[in-house]
Amino acid sequence: MKINRIQQIRKLLLEEHTLSIKDLCRRFEVSKNTIRRDISELEQQGLIRKVYGGIVLNEEALDSSAPEPFDSRAAKNENAKKIVARLAASEVLEDDVIYIDSGTTTMHMIPFLAGKGRVTVITSSLNVINMALDYPTLDVLTTSGALYVPSKAFVGSSVIRCLRDFNISKIFLASTGISIEHGATNASPLECEIKRYLTGLPSKKYLLVDHSKIDVASLMSYASLASMDCLVLDKLPPERYQTYCTTNNVRLLTPETSGSSRTGNL
Structure with a gap:
């Protein structure tokens, strides 16, 4: 499928930085015209530059899309994130065997897991790892990968290879911003590939965002909101989000809806 092929091209670019049209045609067994259409779409996203006979990764786009420093993001809306x-x-x-995504909201889950008995936490986040040191009932498994300093997390194809070894029951994802039109978004292409892989797993998926991230679209989309099992917020979102959740069978978990069993409102 086209969308899967474009995602694979994006992944290959992040790993190899330079790809020829001839090689792409061979790898995906499609025509040059098909690959050129894919390239045009990637070019519109700003992720590549065309060169003679192929494409190269747009390093400037990666640099400009890097999120603001982690500590600066962590200080914003801290109480809402803890809720x-x-x-x-x-x-x-x-x-449970859970995956906790890198993010300034997801890391706050760790203290609230105390007292739940043995829980296995898989993560690529340095902050999650460090916070878990104080809770001996948590069994923490870390991914491999290259350290991405802006998010204090490990990234790269080795993270995905590592995750394939585990049977994860629940996935807790972070996002730079969400919208009905663009879904869950993130500022880092390096992290988006990992989030896309996780979203495709049969595990139960939770998206954690505070109210300030509603109707915000970052550089890249990694999943539709409809692909989530549960959207977790610190307060009820606007009415159109509530309707969207009900229509798409997405549980909406907020302080107002906590304890309810209704579809769309937990």
Whole structure:
């Protein structure tokens, strides 16, 4: 499928930085015209530059798309993020194997997991790893990868290879911003590839965002909101989001809806 092929081209670019049209045609067994259409779409996204006979990764786009420093983001809306993290942690049961995404909201889940018995936490986030040191009932497994300093997390294709070894029951994802039109977005192409892989797993998926991230679209989309099982916020979103969740069978978990069993409102 076209969307899968473009995602694979993007992944190859992040790994190899330079690709020829001839090689892409061979790898995907498609015509040059098909590959050229894919290239045009990637060019519109600003991720590549055309060169004679192929494409190269646009390093300037990667640099300009890097998120603001982690500590600066972590200080914003900290109380709201902790509310979201507490609600998300309430979904975790003893013996669960969970993935906690890198992010300034998801990391706050760790203290709320205390007292749940043995829980296995898989993560690529340095902050999650460090916070978990104080909680001996948490079994922490870390991914491999290259350290991406702006997010204090490991990235790269080796992260995805590592994740293939685990049977994850619940995935807790972070996002720079969400919207109905663009779904869950992120500022880092390096992190987006990992998030896309996680979104495609059969595990139960939770998206954690505070209210300031509603109707915000960052550089790249990694999933539609409809692909999530549960959207966790610190307060009720606008009415159109509530309608969207109900229509698409996405549970909406907020302080107002916590404890409800209705579809779309938990």
